Amino acid sequence: MEKGNKGISHFDHFLQNQESSVVNKFQQKYWKTKQTLIKVTGKKEDEHVVASDADLDAKLEVFHSVQRTCMELLKVIEQYQMRISLLSQEENELGRFLRSQGSQDKSRAGKIMQATGKALCFSSQQRLALRGPLGRLYQEVETFRYRAISDTWLTVNRMEQSRTEYRGALLWMKDVSQELDPDTHKQMEKFRKVQTQVRHTKTGFDKLKNDVCQKVDLLGASRCNLLSHVLTTYQTTLLHFWEKTSHTMAAIHESFKGCQTHEASALGGSDQAAKKKVKKKTKEPHFGNDDTFSGGQEKDGLSLLNEILGSSSLEDRGFSQEWREVFGEDDPTGSSRAETQPPEDEPAFFLPSTLLDQNMNDLQSTISGRTTAIPQNSPENSSVASQISSKSAVKDTSKDLSAWFNLLADLDPLSNPDAIGRTDEEHELLNA
Missing domain, CATH: 1.20.1270.60 (Arfaptin homology (AH) domain/BAR domain)
Structure with a gap:
């Protein structure tokens, strides 16, 4: 009986060990999983x-x-x-x-x-x-x-x-x-x-x-x-x-x-372009002088026109002398007398030569006023004007002859456009 009781006790102890080992493994898995969750969740x-x-x-x-x-x-x-x-x-x-x-x-x-x-x-x-x-x-x-x-x-x-x-x-x-x-x-x-x-x-x-x-x-x-x-x-x-x-x-x-690089050629081209620009800039004042010179030429042209008109007025005074020699009148239209005498001393009769002399005097006065209004500042203009005046003085004789030729040309009917298409009586009055 005692041997049987000992066998039963060993068997019970074995079962208890088996049960404890299973529980032990389960507990190990539990705590391992818990540690894994702690690691994953941080x-x-x-x-x-x-x-x-x-x-x-x-x-x-x-x-x-x-x-x-x-x-x-x-x-x-x-x-x-x-x-x-x-x-x-x-x-x-x-x-x-x-x-x-x-x-x-x-x-x-x-x-x-x-x-x-x-x-x-x-x-x-x-x-x-x-x-x-x-x-x-x-x-x-x-x-x-x-x-x-x-x-x-x-x-x-x-x-x-x-x-x-x-x-x-x-x-x-x-x-x-x-x-x-x-x-x-x-x-x-x-x-x-x-x-x-x-x-x-x-x-x-x-x-x-x-x-x-x-x-x-x-x-x-x-x-x-x-x-x-x-x-x-x-x-x-x-x-x-x-x-x-x-x-x-x-x-x-x-x-x-020994070969020229692209940069050197580009710099050379830029230097040439700069030189051209400098030349253009130096030429610009010369163009301005040309403008002033052209303006001076215009002023000199006006003075030349004034001299020509002055000579024509002298020619007109010669025409009035011819008129007096032909018609026997004593200086009926003198410009100096017309300026000095009052309007009451003018003659009662009217002559065409008086109207011609008066128109030429008015034209000469307007031209002279216009030329005096233009300023003469540049020395070049004065020099050019003096040259033109000297040339006009040399050619006075030729201008006098041309004035006589113009006077004779007025007698030609073809040279007078106002006489075209008029009667003989009107043409004779115009020629007179």
């Missing part, structure tokens, strides 16, 4: 627990930086290769265009264009050599990303799960410790179970934490070695490219010496 955690993982958080920042920069580097390398191809293509087309245009020009400029076109074609071909090191760099970085970074990322994920379990166990132990009473030994067994669970989770978390820190350090060092090794080839190729291109361009630059 609630504030215990500052001491967070401070204990400061070095791990720094390593995680380095890992995320390496992961992000590797992705960006792959994109930049791809775009760089595409830009190099486009630039080389455009440069090659420009070189071919210069060579074709230079072959049509037989001057020195055509030779320079051909040399420049050949240099551009050579530069485009040398630039394409950069795609080899860049392609190798792209492959190395892509392999590094798919292998090293992926492996580290898996380790980081396992570490994050272990840390969540560890922090959940800490929350569970904190909750159990609030109900713990050491004096009555209440909840002591439960607290010990939770404490054992915390130690177990901490051991796994510390191991994964150490693995993550070591892998992140190794990841950064391996990337530095990778870039330094691959970029050395790219740097060497780039230096050779620029050396060859610079030597070629320097040789072409030597052939450019």
Whole structure:
């Protein structure tokens, strides 16, 4: 009987252990889920627990930086290769265009264009050599990303799960410790179970934490070695490219010496335009003098007309003398007597010669008044007027003869338009 009772007690103890293990797992899942919700929602955690993982958080920042920069580097390398191809293509087309245009020009400029076109074609071909090191760099970085970074990322994920379990166990132990009473030994067994669970989770978390820190350090060092090794080839190729291109361009630059640049020709054209403007400005005052000279000529023409009319008035006085000799009258229309004598002393009879003398005197007075009203300021006008007056004095005799010819021409019926279409009696009166 005693053996049977012992067997039953062992079976009951086994069932109790099974039940406690199921409850224990359920409680572990509960606190782990609670810690996950705290992390997702961003609630504030215990500052001491967070401070204990400061070095791990720094390593995680380095890992995320390496992961992000590797992705960006792959994109930049791809775009760089595409830009190099486009630039080389455009440069090659420009070189071919210069060579074709230079072959049509037989001057020195055509030779320079051909040399420049050949240099551009050579530069485009040398630039394409950069795609080899860049392609190798792209492959190395892509392999590094798919292998090293992926492996580290898996380790980081396992570490994050272990840390969540560890922090959940800490929350569970904190909750159990609030109900713990050491004096009555209440909840002591439960607290010990939770404490054992915390130690177990901490051991796994510390191991994964150490693995993550070591892998992140190794990841950064391996990337530095990778870039330094691959970029050395790219740097060497780039230096050779620029050396060859610079030597070629320097040789072409030597052939450019002695040629006038576009800027110099443009400056020369602007200087010529400025000189033309200055000449135009200096000519403008001369045009003003021409205007004053033309005005003086007009004034001199008026004075000349005055002299001619004055001579014609003298001729009219000669005509009145002829009238007196023919008709036997004693100075019936003297201009001086007409001005000095009062209106009562004028003769009672009227003669045509009196009207002619009076009209000529009025015309002479109006012309003389107009000429005196015009100012004579410029010395050039006075000199020109003196020259014209001297010429008129030389030609007085010829003017007297022309006046007699005009007087005789008045006797011609065709030269007098007023006599056309009138009777003989009216024509005789006009001739008289």
